[in-house]
Amino acid sequence: MDSRSGxxxxxxxxxPEPSDPLGGANLRKYSLTVAAKLLPVLAxxxxxxxxxxxxxxxxxxxxxxxxxxxxxxxxxxxxxxVTAIGPNNGTDAGGTSVGISGQGFCNLSETVQFGATxxxxxxxxxxxxxxxxxxxxxxxxxxxxxxxxxxxSAINDADQYLYSSLYTMDxxxxxxxxxxxxxxxxxxxxxxxxxxxxxxxxxxxxxxLVLDGYGxxxxxxxxxxxxNFPYFPGFNIARDFVFNLAGTGGYELDGYGxxxxxxxxxxxxxxxxxxYPYYPGNDVAKKLTLLASGLGGYELDAYGxxxxxxxxxxxxxxxxxxxxxxxxxxxxxxxxxxxxxxxxxxSGYTLDLYGGFHPWWTAGTPIPTAIAIxxxxxxxxxxxAFWFVPTATPSTATGYVLDAYGxxxxxxxxxxxxxxxIFPxxxxxxxDLARSLxxx
Numbered sequence: 001m002d003s004r005s006g007x008x009x010x011x012x013x014x015x016p017e018p019s020d021p022l023g024g025a026n027l028r029k030y031s032l033t034v035a036a037k038l039l040p041v042l043a044x045x046x047x048x049x050x051x052x053x054x055x056x057x058x059x060x061x062x063x064x065x066x067x068x069x070x071x072x073x074x075x076x077x078x079x080x081x082v083t084a085i086g087p088n089n090g091t092d093a094g095g096t097s098v099g100i101s102g103q104g105f106c107n108l109s110e111t112v113q114f115g116a117t118x119x120x121x122x123x124x125x126x127x128x129x130x131x132x133x134x135x136x137x138x139x140x141x142x143x144x145x146x147x148x149x150x151x152x153s154a155i156n157d158a159d160q161y162l163y164s165s166l167y168t169m170d171x172x173x174x175x176x177x178x179x180x181x182x183x184x185x186x187x188x189x190x191x192x193x194x195x196x197x198x199x200x201x202x203x204x205x206x207x208x209l210v211l212d213g214y215g216x217x218x219x220x221x222x223x224x225x226x227x228n229f230p231y232f233p234g235f236n237i238a239r240d241f242v243f244n245l246a247g248t249g250g251y252e253l254d255g256y257g258x259x260x261x262x263x264x265x266x267x268x269x270x271x272x273x274x275x276y277p278y279y280p281g282n283d284v285a286k287k288l289t290l291l292a293s294g295l296g297g298y299e300l301d302a303y304g305x306x307x308x309x310x311x312x313x314x315x316x317x318x319x320x321x322x323x324x325x326x327x328x329x330x331x332x333x334x335x336x337x338x339x340x341x342x343x344x345x346x347s348g349y350t351l352d353l354y355g356g357f358h359p360w361w362t363a364g365t366p367i368p369t370a371i372a373i374x375x376x377x378x379x380x381x382x383x384x385a386f387w388f389v390p391t392a393t394p395s396t397a398t399g400y401v402l403d404a405y406g407x408x409x410x411x412x413x414x415x416x417x418x419x420x421x422i423f424p425x426x427x428x429x430x431x432d433l434a435r436s437l438x439x440x
Contacts, residue, residue: 034073079151080104087180115142176426226263271312324358368394
């Protein structure tokens with residue numbers, strides 16, 4: 001008990017009473033100072049007391065950050081709100097530290113959810129900020145929600161979190177992590193802009209290969225080196241490659257349309273490709289894809305043509321009947337094939353040089369939903385690649401477009417929510433250096 005104030009606080013030392021030659025003014029100021037010092041202590045004491053009388057409210061040291069915010073510890077009563085998160089993406093293995101901004105977090109927040117999965121851990125930094133660690137999750141987009149004693153935050157575009165690592169490859173072979181993606185080790189670096197494509201090995205986001213213009217395949221991360229790949233020294237003609245489903249090898253595309261098998265490490269060389277299009281002397285082949293069966297796929301040419309090809313003696317996949325086409329014009333930039341496509345039914349999208357999306361399909365296959373929101377640079381050759389969220393389908397497509405300078409722009413099909421912007425990313429203002437956008 002302090003005889004001067006009549007306040008008894010165990011374990012709290014009050015400052016000595018100042019001299020007061022001017023009378024009550026300084027005394028009132030002194031009393032306010034004492035009250036200000038005591039408020040946080042009393043708030044924590046209240047939480048301790050509440051935890052003793054109610055098993056529902058166990059003491060949580062995270063709430064110390066909320067001491068002094070007022071009744072219920074939050075600015076306002078009611079469910080919390082989430083207004084921003086960062087980073088907006090991370091590996092599906094979890095373990096990414098994610099900052100969550102909003103309000104009402106001090107109202108005894110009980111859970112933070114990534115979709116339906118609880119955060120591995122979280123800490124309440126203040127009524128307007130939480131730091132959470134993402135749990136493991138299959139690759140997709142989820143909503144991050146916070147629940148307190150008054151309810152759960154309403155989902156919105158700002159709380160979307162992408163479970164996928166995402167990377168940009170530059171023209172010299174450098175690989176730049178986008179958003180919350182882990183860094184890449186042992187990336188190749190070329191002395192000239194020879195890098196053509198980069199892809200990760202199936203199921204291993206930190207490992208993969210980079211293709212140079214001469215056909216060389218260079219590992220990054222802990223990926224074993226490629227063997228038996230085609231090589232054209234001094235001839236800049238290699239354009240793209242794909243891994244097979246097991247990641248034990250794959251196929252490389254040259255500019256004339258030729259498709260060549262390669263192996264990874266000591267694995268056997270995959271069967272030879274057959275019945276692929278070939279344009280001798282015409283450097284028009286652009287992109288190569290492989291169906292989930294691993295028995296064939298589709299090749300994109302510069303004019304927008306989509307051509308089936310087969311593996312070994314497998315039947316040739318059915319031809320595309322609808323697709324964007326610009327005869328004689330180098331307008332096509334990238335090709336996506338629905339992962340559910342088969343040799344008898346396939347569909348997807350083509351990206352043009354301005355950022356436009358063009359559905360393609362085979363006979364009897366539903367036409368993909370038109371892309372409703374996407375970047376578009378009319379008259380400017382700026383689009384370089386696109387990447388689809390792993391759970392995307394021809395009717396629910398969402399993802400990102402890479403521009404020539406490294407900018408990453410979200411897109412969405414009609415009726416779908418636009419994904420969050422990814423930041424930070426590699427960026428070279430005014431320089432055409434971005435080449436590939438990949439992840440998974």
